Amino acid sequence: MKLSKVEIDNFRGIRETKINFENFTTLVGPNNIGKSTVLAALNLVLDNKKPTLDDWPNRDPNGDLMRITCRFEELEDWEKRRPSISKLLYRDSLIVRMEASCNAETLKVETEYSVYCEYTNYPWVELKWADFKSHDLFGELSEHFGKSKKDFFSDISKVEEYMDTYHADKCPTVADWVEKGFPNSLQQAVPHVMYVPATFTIDEELRNTNKTSPFAILFNETLFPSIKKNDCFEDYKKVADELNRRVKGEGEDGPIPELDDTLSKLSDSINEVLDFSSSVRLELGDIKIEESFLKASKLIINEEIDTDLIYQGSGVQRALAYALLESNAYQLAKRGDESRSIIVLYEEPELYIHPHLMRRLKSVLVSRSEQNGFQVICSTHSPFLVDIGNNPESLKLMRKDQNGDRTITEVTSQIFEENDDYNERNHLRAALDFHPSVAESFFAKRALIVEGDTELAVFSLAKELADKLGVDIPLYKDTTVVSAGGKWTIPAILKTLNGLGVDFRVVHDKDQKEKRDDELDQLHHLHPYRANTKIKEQCGRCEPFVINDTFEHILWDQMENEIAPSSDKPYNSWSRVRNFLEGHIDLTQRSKNELVNLLGYSFS
Structure with a gap:
C-alpha cells in the first residue's frame, strides 16, 4: 500500500492542510513553513508516538482537537485478503485517523486511533449491555447464546451469523469511523515508517545499550543471527562455558591456579580479621553471549585507516544513519513471505552532502521509490532533489496564504x-x-x-x-x-x-x-x-x-x-x-x- 493523502489539523505550526503524495514526493517552500512538521506528523501517526503539549499550535490546545488523517491506496492483493487489514478497508482504501485532546487543567494528553470503514451495524454494536438487554431481540438471542455478557460474546461470530441469517433487515451495512487500538489492530496494517530527521547525533544511532537504537536492531535482527550460524560460534560458547566452570573451580582440570591462590589469600585475610572459617570464590553468573557481543561491537569505517564513526564527517555519519535505518526497515517490514510497505520520511537529505554527490543522492532516492512497496517523502531546499520533469505531481510547494494558514500547490x-x-x-x-x-x-x-x-x-x-x-x-x-x-x-x-x-x-x-x-x-x-x-x-x-x-x-x-x-x-x-x-x-x-x-x- 501507498500513502496517497494526509490531512493535518492543529499540529505545531499547521492549523489545517491537505497533501497528496506520489511514490517520490518533495516538499519545498521557505524556512519555517512547515515542511518538517508534515514529516513529523506522519512519523507520529505511523510510529504510534504520543503527541505532547508542544505539538499544539503555540503550545495552546485551546480545546481544539489535534487530528491527523492518513489515506492509503494501491493495496496489494495479499493485503486486501489479510483479515487484519481487509476488515479495516473502505472501498479498497485504508483510512486511519489519530485524534488527540489535552486536558486544560491537568495538561494530560489523550489519543484515539480510528479507521473509516464499512461494517455491519448489529443491534449491540452501538448499545451498552444494559440497554441491549431491553432490545426486542435480546430474548430470542439470549436463548441461543446465553444471558450473561460473557456467554453472549464468547463466540460472537456465531451470533453474527445467526443475525445475518434470520434478521438481516435489522443489520444494515454502514460506513463510519470505528475506534481501533494501534498496537493490536493497526500496527501490522499500516506501512513501516523510516524517519531521518535533519538533526541527530550518531552516538544515539549507534548506542548499543539501547535495544531500540538502529545499531542494536541491526545487530540483533541481522548481524548476530549471521554470527550464530557460523560453526566457530558453537566452539566459542563451549570455551566460554568451560572458562566459567574453571573460574568456579568446577572445570575438568580443576580451578585456575593463579586465581585460586589470590582467592585463598583473600579468604585467609577475612578469617584472620573476623575469626571464623570461610572461603571467597569468584562467581561470574551466566554469561549472556548476545549482550556481551552487542556491548563489545561497533561499526568502523575503513578508508585507508580504521576510524571510529564519531570522528567521521557529518556527511558520512548521516549517510550511515540512513543506511542503518533502511536495512532495519527491510528487516522489520518482513511478514513471512510478505512485507509491509516502507515509507521513508527524509528531512533535508542534502545536508552535509558534497555537491557532486547530489545527483547520485537523488538517483538513489528515486530508485528506492520505484521499488514495490517503497515510498519516499522528503523536505528539501535543494533544486537537485526536484523530480518534476519526470513526475510533475511529485513537487509540493508550501507557503502561507493571506490568513497565515499553510497552503499546498502542485x-x-x-x-x-x-x-x-x-x-x-x-x-x-x-x-x-x-x-x-x-x-x-x-x-x-x-x-x-x-x-x-x-x-x-x-x-x-x-x-x-x-x-x-x-x-x-x-x-x-x-x-x-x-x-x-x-x-x-x-x-x-x-x-x-x-x-x-x-x-x-x-x-x-x-x-x-x-x-x-x-x-x-x-x-x-x-x-x-x-x-x-x-x-x-x-x-x-x-x-x-x-x-x-x-x-x-x-x-x-x-x-x-x-x-x-x-x-x-x-x-x-x-x-x-x-x-x-x-x-x-x-x-x-x-x-x-x-x-x-x-x-x-x-x-x-
Missing part, C-alpha cells in the same frame, strides 16, 4: 503540451538534467526567467548597474534569476510556475533576425522565433520583456555599428558591463535606456 502532467514534434515535458526534463538550477525557480518567492548564461552573467551585476543608472529595483532581493537553458524550455517552466502560483517575469530574445513577415511565416515550427507566441500565452497579464533582436544587442548598439562578439558571449557580455561599471568604457544612450527599462521590468 501541478499535473496534463498542463504540458505533447505531440510528435514538440514535447514540453521532455524540454523541461532535459533542462533539469543538464541545468539543475532551473529548479531554483520553483523555490523562488519571485522568479525572473531568462534564456541562458549570457543573461545570467549580466544580471549578476544588476544591483551595481541599477545604482550606476539610478534605477529603483525594490524587488531585487526577492527575485531569483534563473536560466531556462534554452528558449523552448521557457513555456514548460512558465506553466509549472503558474501551476504552483509563483510570481515571475520573463526576458527573452525576439529572434527575428531581420527576416520579413513572409520569411517568418516559412520558419520551421521549432525555430526560436516560434516560441515567442507560446511564451506570451503563459505570461497572462504580465507581458514578457522581448529584446530586439538578441540580448547582446542591448550592450552593443547596432545603430552605432557596434558588433557583438560571436563567441564566449556570457564572458564578453559580463566583461563589457563590468568595464562600463568601472568607467573604462561608456555605453550609448540607447543601450543605457534599454538597460534602465530592463532592470525596471525585472525587479519592480
Whole structure:
C-alpha cells in the first residue's frame, strides 16, 4: 500500500492542510513553513508516538482537537485478503485517523486511533449491555447464546451469523469511523515508517545499550543471527562455558591456579580479621553471549585507516544513519513471505552532502521509490532533489496564504503540451538534467526567467548597474534569476510556475533576425522565433520583456555599428558591463535606456 493523502489539523505550526503524495514526493517552500512538521506528523501517526503539549499550535490546545488523517491506496492483493487489514478497508482504501485532546487543567494528553470503514451495524454494536438487554431481540438471542455478557460474546461470530441469517433487515451495512487500538489492530496494517530527521547525533544511532537504537536492531535482527550460524560460534560458547566452570573451580582440570591462590589469600585475610572459617570464590553468573557481543561491537569505517564513526564527517555519519535505518526497515517490514510497505520520511537529505554527490543522492532516492512497496517523502531546499520533469505531481510547494494558514500547490502532467514534434515535458526534463538550477525557480518567492548564461552573467551585476543608472529595483532581493537553458524550455517552466502560483517575469530574445513577415511565416515550427507566441500565452497579464533582436544587442548598439562578439558571449557580455561599471568604457544612450527599462521590468 501507498500513502496517497494526509490531512493535518492543529499540529505545531499547521492549523489545517491537505497533501497528496506520489511514490517520490518533495516538499519545498521557505524556512519555517512547515515542511518538517508534515514529516513529523506522519512519523507520529505511523510510529504510534504520543503527541505532547508542544505539538499544539503555540503550545495552546485551546480545546481544539489535534487530528491527523492518513489515506492509503494501491493495496496489494495479499493485503486486501489479510483479515487484519481487509476488515479495516473502505472501498479498497485504508483510512486511519489519530485524534488527540489535552486536558486544560491537568495538561494530560489523550489519543484515539480510528479507521473509516464499512461494517455491519448489529443491534449491540452501538448499545451498552444494559440497554441491549431491553432490545426486542435480546430474548430470542439470549436463548441461543446465553444471558450473561460473557456467554453472549464468547463466540460472537456465531451470533453474527445467526443475525445475518434470520434478521438481516435489522443489520444494515454502514460506513463510519470505528475506534481501533494501534498496537493490536493497526500496527501490522499500516506501512513501516523510516524517519531521518535533519538533526541527530550518531552516538544515539549507534548506542548499543539501547535495544531500540538502529545499531542494536541491526545487530540483533541481522548481524548476530549471521554470527550464530557460523560453526566457530558453537566452539566459542563451549570455551566460554568451560572458562566459567574453571573460574568456579568446577572445570575438568580443576580451578585456575593463579586465581585460586589470590582467592585463598583473600579468604585467609577475612578469617584472620573476623575469626571464623570461610572461603571467597569468584562467581561470574551466566554469561549472556548476545549482550556481551552487542556491548563489545561497533561499526568502523575503513578508508585507508580504521576510524571510529564519531570522528567521521557529518556527511558520512548521516549517510550511515540512513543506511542503518533502511536495512532495519527491510528487516522489520518482513511478514513471512510478505512485507509491509516502507515509507521513508527524509528531512533535508542534502545536508552535509558534497555537491557532486547530489545527483547520485537523488538517483538513489528515486530508485528506492520505484521499488514495490517503497515510498519516499522528503523536505528539501535543494533544486537537485526536484523530480518534476519526470513526475510533475511529485513537487509540493508550501507557503502561507493571506490568513497565515499553510497552503499546498502542485501541478499535473496534463498542463504540458505533447505531440510528435514538440514535447514540453521532455524540454523541461532535459533542462533539469543538464541545468539543475532551473529548479531554483520553483523555490523562488519571485522568479525572473531568462534564456541562458549570457543573461545570467549580466544580471549578476544588476544591483551595481541599477545604482550606476539610478534605477529603483525594490524587488531585487526577492527575485531569483534563473536560466531556462534554452528558449523552448521557457513555456514548460512558465506553466509549472503558474501551476504552483509563483510570481515571475520573463526576458527573452525576439529572434527575428531581420527576416520579413513572409520569411517568418516559412520558419520551421521549432525555430526560436516560434516560441515567442507560446511564451506570451503563459505570461497572462504580465507581458514578457522581448529584446530586439538578441540580448547582446542591448550592450552593443547596432545603430552605432557596434558588433557583438560571436563567441564566449556570457564572458564578453559580463566583461563589457563590468568595464562600463568601472568607467573604462561608456555605453550609448540607447543601450543605457534599454538597460534602465530592463532592470525596471525585472525587479519592480
